[in-house]
Amino acid sequence: MKKAAPIIGLIVGIALACLLALFFRENPLHVLKVLLTSSYNSKFDFGLTLFYTTCLIFSGLAFSIPMKAGLFHIGAEGQIIFSAVVAAYLGHVLPFDTSFSILLLCVLTALAGFLAAYVIALLKLYRQAHEVVVAIMLNFILSAFATWFTINRLQNPNSQNPETHLIQPSFQFLNNDFLKVYFEQSAVSSFFLVAILFCIVLFILEQKTLWGLQIRAYGSNPLAARRLQISDFKILTISLGLAGVCSALVGLTEVLGNTFQFKIGFSPQYGFLGIAVALLARNNFLGIIASAFLMASLHKGASDLDLETKFLTRDFSLILQAIIIFSVASSYYFFNYRFKKKVKLD
Amino acid sequence: MLVAGRIFFFLSAIIVSSTSLAFKVGLVLDKGGKDDKSFNTSAYNGATKAEKELGIELKYVEATDNNSLEVLHRNFAQKKYDLVIGIGFAQADAIKKVAALFPQTQFAIVDGEVKANNVRSLLFEEHEGSFLMGAAAAMKSKTGVVGFLGGMDIPLIRRFQKGYEAGVKYINPKATVLNNYIGVTGEAWNNPTKAKEMALSQIGKKADVIFHAAGASGSGLFDAAADKKIYAIGVDSNQNWIKPGVVLTSMLKRVDVAVYETIKSANAKQFQGGVIRFGLKDSGVDWALDQNNEKLWSALEKNKLNEIKKQIIAKKIAVPDYYVTK
Structure with missing residues (x-):
């Protein structure tokens, strides 16, 4: 039961x-029918649901990893926007010769997400600043930077929209992605598989490794954990750093897998929806897959209710x-x- | 369960589509929603006017995020709507994609440009109207300091700002223009509190006329202006009624006219693709004068403003365009 x-x-x-x-x-039955069917009306619709699922899995992870260490991390939104700009910038300027460039782009973007989240960890470690306050303020700073950078340095000259250049054609390799082709050029891409893989790997890391144990120990009682020689520095670096990487993956999903550029306002607040996803799954990394899918279906059903x-x-x-x-x-x-x-x- | 639902859905769709023979129009509003008292409201009014007068069938939806735009346009086209209108620059990409997939459906977009045979792009010359507002502000300013409040810092609003500054300098080359933008996220279009704060700080720097291009945030400016007894200038819709005597005038952007005319011509089977620009010459952009602000303007000032308008139309005054010069 x-x-x-x-x-x-x-x-x-x-x-x-x-x-x-x-x-x-x-008619309530009509509403129910729209809700149940809107995500599966066509392959295209289902692909979009899976795209939302991908983003929500990553943002759900970005909230729930620090939660394991007892940290209430609400800074994902800013990190997502920041890393999306970084990805769009790198995709525009990096010289493309081999698949090494793609790897470099992903690594540097992940690093950007890591650093953005690491500010929170540093301020908490050395200035005892509360992570909630720092994270929420950082959201504004990072999105302000993203807007400024987009308009003043990277504005797409062929468009009146506030958006960056398209990334170079050779970086748009996910355009012929098998998932994208199957779902009729919908927003979904192979990042969906990466998201699922991430959940599984993180679940194993949490349950089976020493680091996982230490983070959980720190989360349930930081004082006792310090007694056991578990350093604050290590826990905050791992948990917030990984959260930053997960946020960066939302940015990559959008820039490499969907629009191939950064558009101001692309995120319907994935960072905050991710909190709901994580709470629904009770911070269980595997449960996040299911709850992200549920929230994605609801998000998708939302616009269809309006129409139907x-x-x-x-x-x-x-x-x-x-x-x-x-x-x-x-x-x-x-x-x-x-x-x-x-x-x-x- | 799922299969049954789909069949039922399919049947009901057939029944609905076969019973109505009226010209069907789908309207996709921007994220601001239909009650922003400004841009989207104007579009919505134009469409409802067409619904009443032309007997068309209208369905409007509001976008939840950029990805949903494409889905909404697709669904309208799949349901065999005759004309689908997208409001706002953000919909350009979605319409471009969907219009190529459904060549039989007619599309229109406001504020964006899409090159396709079945798409009509409705563009406005905002810089012309802003120039006129700048001139009006400089004429009414006693301190020689005027303000501009933008919503989000995007090219479209820079276009307003640049035209406005040029208009101010045209009347009074020594005047100072204070520029502020309300925010860096979409929230900026709907943040009256911050708009009020910024307006008060501009007033603190001696600004006595402030023009806003900030959607629903503008109401904050009107409050501040009423408190401190200075003039404000509205945007997009006619906002003179919001605070009579305080709102000097409004820069009209007749999205309603553009939408109405598009529906009318499509209904009469005279739809054509291509770009249509609305400017001062066809009153697509204009300044608002009604019973709420009539007393603020002397005959001399009215004439002067209308004279400037004529000169812009005759291209005797060159108004700088941010899209062209940057």
């Missing part, structure tokens, strides 16, 4: 959301997401609560 909790929560949440549609003079119904607008989909997150999250509490009470009675 306890294991089925999130599924029951999900069903209750969707049911509640559909009932809410009655208030807007919409008379009175519902895109704002309704936000309400819907909130209800579903709320009911899934509270289902854990509900079932755990009863469980604990029984133990006490015994």
